[in-house]
Amino acid sequence: EGEDGFDISALLKETGDVTLDTGFVNTASCSSKITFINGDTGILRYRGYPIEQLAEHSNFLEVSYLLIYGELPTQEQADAFDARLRRHTLLHEDLKLFFNGFPRDAHPMPVLSSAVSALSTFYQDSLDPFDPEEVEISTIRLLAKLPTIAAYAYKKSMGQPFLYPDNSLSIPENFLRMTFGFPAEPYEVDPEMVKALDLLLLLHADHEQNCSTSTVRLVGSSQANLFASVSAGINALFGPLHGGANQAVLEMLATLHETGQDPAEFMRKIKNKETNQRLMGFGHRVYKNYDPRAAIIKKTADEILGKLGADDPLLDIAMKLEEVALADDYFVERRLYPNVDFYTGLIYKAMGFPTKMFTVLFALGRLPGWIAQWREMIEDPATKIGRPRQIYIGEGARDFVPIAQR
Numbered sequence: 001e002g003e004d005g006f007d008i009s010a011l012l013k014e015t016g017d018v019t020l021d022t023g024f025v026n027t028a029s030c031s032s033k034i035t036f037i038n039g040d041t042g043i044l045r046y047r048g049y050p051i052e053q054l055a056e057h058s059n060f061l062e063v064s065y066l067l068i069y070g071e072l073p074t075q076e077q078a079d080a081f082d083a084r085l086r087r088h089t090l091l092h093e094d095l096k097l098f099f100n101g102f103p104r105d106a107h108p109m110p111v112l113s114s115a116v117s118a119l120s121t122f123y124q125d126s127l128d129p130f131d132p133e134e135v136e137i138s139t140i141r142l143l144a145k146l147p148t149i150a151a152y153a154y155k156k157s158m159g160q161p162f163l164y165p166d167n168s169l170s171i172p173e174n175f176l177r178m179t180f181g182f183p184a185e186p187y188e189v190d191p192e193m194v195k196a197l198d199l200l201l202l203l204h205a206d207h208e209q210n211c212s213t214s215t216v217r218l219v220g221s222s223q224a225n226l227f228a229s230v231s232a233g234i235n236a237l238f239g240p241l242h243g244g245a246n247q248a249v250l251e252m253l254a255t256l257h258e259t260g261q262d263p264a265e266f267m268r269k270i271k272n273k274e275t276n277q278r279l280m281g282f283g284h285r286v287y288k289n290y291d292p293r294a295a296i297i298k299k300t301a302d303e304i305l306g307k308l309g310a311d312d313p314l315l316d317i318a319m320k321l322e323e324v325a326l327a328d329d330y331f332v333e334r335r336l337y338p339n340v341d342f343y344t345g346l347i348y349k350a351m352g353f354p355t356k357m358f359t360v361l362f363a364l365g366r367l368p369g370w371i372a373q374w375r376e377m378i379e380d381p382a383t384k385i386g387r388p389r390q391i392y393i394g395e396g397a398r399d400f401v402p403i404a405q406r
């Protein structure tokens with residue numbers, strides 16, 4: 001019997017045996033060969049390769065290939081993949097019109113998801129999830145066009161003209177140029193910026209069954225096409241408890257800086273629950289030790305910020321918050337450590353991105369993971385349409401009451 005006198009066993013008799021696992025804390029929704037995480041020991045591997053080794057020796061292009069096709073590419077395969085992507089960066093001229101329809105102050109995430117959803121209308125020749133050639137071309141189109149869409153979302157928000165992609169550049173170089181360049185002016189791509197961006201994209205590339213990836217799989221399990229499924233994933237990522245956290249972290253740090261509030265006092269209010277705010281960028285559903293991606297970023301944040309010429313007072317506040325949290329029982333007992341988003345915003349800010357673009361950058365990074373997971377799901381003969389059960393706790397059967405008698 002439940003706390004409110006509710007007879008759960010009687011209800012279960014009517015419902016059948018189901019497991020209640022709110023938030024899927026302990027329920028695996030699929031089996032997967034893509035990403036391995038051990039939250040207790042802080043391990044993350046893509047297709048068996050430790051994230052630390054990939055961060056040090058690989059790049060986003062190779063890692064995208066690895067996630068989607070299962071193996072690291074040979075030089076020949078990497079070159080062919082790169083060349084193919086460069087040929088598909090252009091957006092249809094009519095798709096560009098979409099950007100004009102959105103208000104200039106719109107957040108770029110819904111702009112991104114709407115444009116990706118619209119790809120289903122422009123590429124009706126590649127929507128069959130069971131035709132390997134169609135899946136392949138939609139994979140390439142999505143990987144190549146999302147950076148262009150993201151750059152146009154930025155340009156729209158700035159009221160600046162769009163730039164056509166320059167396919168002599170790599171995907172991250174092209175993205176930076178289309179974002180920060182101007183049509184009549186030469187744009188010098190800064191190799192330090194490219195390196196920093198590439199690392200951040202690589203670190204976000206997959207993270208097994210997180211909220212947005214599970215959304216991509218769930219939508220795809222109805223045999224919805226890749227564009228429709230990824231568009232749904234982008235919307236899931238927009239939430240502040242998921243991808244939106246990188247924006248929320250920076251807003252939190254900026255408020256602390258502007259108001260001059262003592263970080264320790266801010267933390268005291270959070271842990272005493274005097275505010276319903278959380279320490280953004282802290283905590284993770286799976287990592288209960290340390291987020292290995294945060295460890296890599298923290299190690300490089302100082303170096304990257306230095307190279308980008310940024311001496312940001314918000315970095316000092318971030319370090320102070322981390323120091324207080326790591327020594328505080330509330331955070332230690334709940335095993336709340338910095339997650340990947342705690343430091344990324346500072347780097348994006350140093351690169352010149354406005355806070356609204358941070359989650360878009362996360363989406364660019366997570367895209368190969370979403371695609372790899374969607375393809376694995378579609379190729380798996382064991383896949384069934386995702387259809388969770390529930391435990392009904394509403395009214396029992398009752399007779400209809402005519403409106404005059406209610």
Ligand code: ACO
Pocket residue numbers: 023240241242243245270277278279280281282283284285286334336339340341
């Ligand atoms: N600040 C303060 N307290 C926290 C925080 C936080 N960031 N995160 C969790 N807690 C507390 C909760 O209040 C709760 O305390 P209680 O037991 O006293 O009620 C306890 O820790 C457990 O929290 P849950 O919400 O049950 O943990 P869950 O696993 O569901 O949430 C999540 C994980 C959403 C990441 C959470 O830690 C959070 O909200 N963090 C801040 C947002 C954030 O940084 N999100 C990015 C996630 S990583 C990513 O998407 C790349």
